[in-house]
Amino acid sequence: MACSTEIQGQIEVVEGELLPLTAHLDGLMEQFGKEIVPAVQSWMKDEFMRRLEDNAEIVNAGGIRLVRSMKADLDALLERSPQYCAAAVGEPKTWPHRDQFQKRDDYRYASADSFFASAFRTAINNLGQVLSRHGLIRAQSGMANWQRAGGDTYRYTVNAGFDAREYALIDQYSELVNKQKLLQKQLGELRANLAKAQAKELWDRA
Numbered sequence: 001m002a003c004s005t006e007i008q009g010q011i012e013v014v015e016g017e018l019l020p021l022t023a024h025l026d027g028l029m030e031q032f033g034k035e036i037v038p039a040v041q042s043w044m045k046d047e048f049m050r051r052l053e054d055n056a057e058i059v060n061a062g063g064i065r066l067v068r069s070m071k072a073d074l075d076a077l078l079e080r081s082p083q084y085c086a087a088a089v090g091e092p093k094t095w096p097h098r099d100q101f102q103k104r105d106d107y108r109y110a111s112a113d114s115f116f117a118s119a120f121r122t123a124i125n126n127l128g129q130v131l132s133r134h135g136l137i138r139a140q141s142g143m144a145n146w147q148r149a150g151g152d153t154y155r156y157t158v159n160a161g162f163d164a165r166e167y168a169l170i171d172q173y174s175e176l177v178n179k180q181k182l183l184q185k186q187l188g189e190l191r192a193n194l195a196k197a198q199a200k201e202l203w204d205r206a
Contacts, residue, residue, distance in 0.1 A: 001193065001196065001197055001200070002193070002197065003197060003201070004194055004197040004198045004201055007190055007193050007194045007197055008194060010190050011187065011190045011191065011194065014183055014186055014187045014190065015187065017183055018180065018183050018184070018187070021176060021179065021180055021183070022097065022098075022180070024176060025095070025097040025173065025176055025177065025180065026092060026095070028169050028172065028173045028176075029089055029092075029095050029173075030086075030089070031169055032089060032116060032119070032167065032169060032170070032173075033085045033086040033088070033089040033119075034082070034085070034086075035167060035169065036085050036088075036119070036120055036123065036167075037081055037082050037085050039120070039162075039166075040081050040084070040085055040120065040123045040124055041078050041081050043124050043160065043161070044074070044077065044078060044081070044124060044126075044127045045074070045078070047124070047127060047131075047156075048070075048074055048127065048130075048131070048136075051131050051136040051137070052070070052136065054136075055135065055136050058134075058135050058136070066134070069134070070130075070134050073130045073133065073134070074130060077126065077127065077130050080126075081123070081126075084123050084126045085119075085123045087122075087123075088119040088120070088122035088123035089119050090119070095115075096115050096177065097173075097176075097177050097180055116162075116164060116167070116170055117160075117162045117164065120160060120162040121155075121156060121160050121162070124156055124160055125149070125153070125154060125155050125156055127154075127156075128146050128149075128153065128154025128155065128156065129152050129153065129154060131146065131154070132146075132152070132154060137154065144157065145157060145158055
């Protein structure tokens with residue numbers, strides 16, 4: 001077995017590779033929060049029109065005044081969508097490549113794709129409150145597209161059409177996470193070997 005000094009040097013090399021890699025992964029997460037803004041805005045506008053058409057009687061009864069109010073609320077929502085998208089990506093401690101997340105017992109994401117799809121859904125869920133405010137979410141028989149998630153919040157319950165293939169950074173993120181896992185495994189083995197080497201050296205000095 002190598003001496004503790006040599007192993008410590010190897011540890012520092014691996015740690016030196018992990019630091020910029022983690023920073024790069026952080027950057028990809030932040031980039032995703034910006035890249036999904038146009039898709040989230042487009043989805044919200046399309047869904048609003050679907051709900052408008054499905055509730056044509058309510059809309060027609062309310063007239064131009066109601067429609068102007070709807071438009072104003074939708075425009076305000078779209079203007080805030082960059083903030084909603086950033087919030088949907090979450091804090092660093094919730095990101096799959098972060099130690100705090102990986103050590104959680106309720107590890108929910110089998111792949112990066114599922115994390116990004118969940119973030120997209122969280123962003124579009126903000127439309128539910130606007131739809132509800134204008135009576136565009138009605139009780140439906142069978143499976144409803146929108147369900148109350150508590151208070152004034154709503155959750156879109158069916159397939160939102162998110163396609164990870166449209167975002168090149170997701171493949172890049174997955175590849176880098178795999179590299180990170182290999183380095184972390186290597187680091188764990190080196191630290192275990194360091195402890196063994198230090199114990200043996202103590203024995204030899206005793």
